Amino acid sequence: MTLLEARDLRVEFVSRGRRARAVDGVNLVVGQGEIVALVGESGCGKTTLARTLLGLERPASGSVLYGGVPLAYSSRALRAHRREVQLVLQDPTGSLNPRHTVYEAVAEGPRIHRLPAEGERVASALSRAGLRPPERFFNRYPHELSGGQRQRVVIAGALALDPRVLVADEPVASLDASVRGEILALLLRLRDELGLSALVVTHDLGLAWNIADRVAVMYLGRIVESGPVERILTAPSHPYTQALLSVLPESPSPVVLGGEPPDPTRIPPGCRFHPRCQILASGAAAETGVDGLCVSRPLPVLSSSAAAQVACHHAEARPASTRREAEAGAGVEVERR
Structure with a gap:
């Protein structure tokens, strides 16, 4: 209810x-x-x-x-x-x-x-x-x-x-x-x-x-990833969520975000996270062919569904098999900790 x-x-x-x-x-x-x-x-x-x-x-x-x-x-x-x-x-x-x-x-x-x-x-x-x-x-x-x-x-x-x-x-x-x-x-x-x-x-x-029980990750006025806590925190799909998780003591390699902190008076075109996105900066988004979309095409507003969902061009473009492997790997890593 x-x-x-x-x-x-x-x-x-x-x-x-x-x-x-x-x-x-x-x-x-x-x-x-x-x-x-x-x-x-x-x-x-x-x-x-x-x-x-x-x-x-x-x-x-x-x-x-x-x-x-x-x-x-x-x-x-x-x-x-x-x-x-x-x-x-x-x-x-x-x-x-x-x-x-x-x-x-x-x-x-x-x-x-x-x-x-x-x-x-x-x-x-x-x-x-x-x-x-x-x-x-x-x-x-x-x-x-x-x-x-x-x-x-x-x-x-x-x-x-x-x-x-x-x-x-x-x-x-x-x-x-x-x-x-x-x-x-x-x-x-x-x-x-x-x-x-x-x-x-x-x-x-x-x-x-x-x-x-559930997590909603917010960036620059919008929820960019949400879902059950175990799913989001063991296998995050959005690069912003990944960066937030990387600063926990258990993380082997913290992600340092570049660019300016979010300014709600200047929302960028395309994905609102793209000026600071480590996936775009590393060239990984170009490998999946979505780098142009990241800087030009806005992402839809996420629904209120309890299921895991993400607003990210790169996450949507990754092959399903790659996503499953990443999720399985993240789950094993958390259990090992």
């Missing part, structure tokens, strides 16, 4: 006469009890997409759907939507008011939505977030907590509204390595126990491997 969906979503910003296409045609679904990782480097549009799914940005075209119903932008509709779809920010220190106790921080949402049994909600949310006994934390302030405990308070603040979807923007980026695993395990436990769905926004493919 699809809970949250982006359908041909486009978001634009205009500044000093320049139009930035931050999200430039995205189809994405998050199903019931599913964790989807949205991956990409800074500036690719993933945070703007997440904010739009929350109703914090209004799309230029396309639509956001929740439970199959398009999101309306009246105050009442947005209020109801944000109770069902809650945001978890990456910096717990910045998202918690230092003058508010843990109780006040978690109770803020139920008070805004005028929900009954405030004390019980706060205690239950803290307990589900792993802060037990919850009463022990009621009167503490953020500076009295560890980084992991502060992130659990932020998660508890979302859980206090009984949402069905969490949108977590870099949920462990500011945490020590020793605490990251605890927070990821908590998100998985909430999915298993409460049936929560989650969209996890991250630049870290290692995090996606540990937590996600």
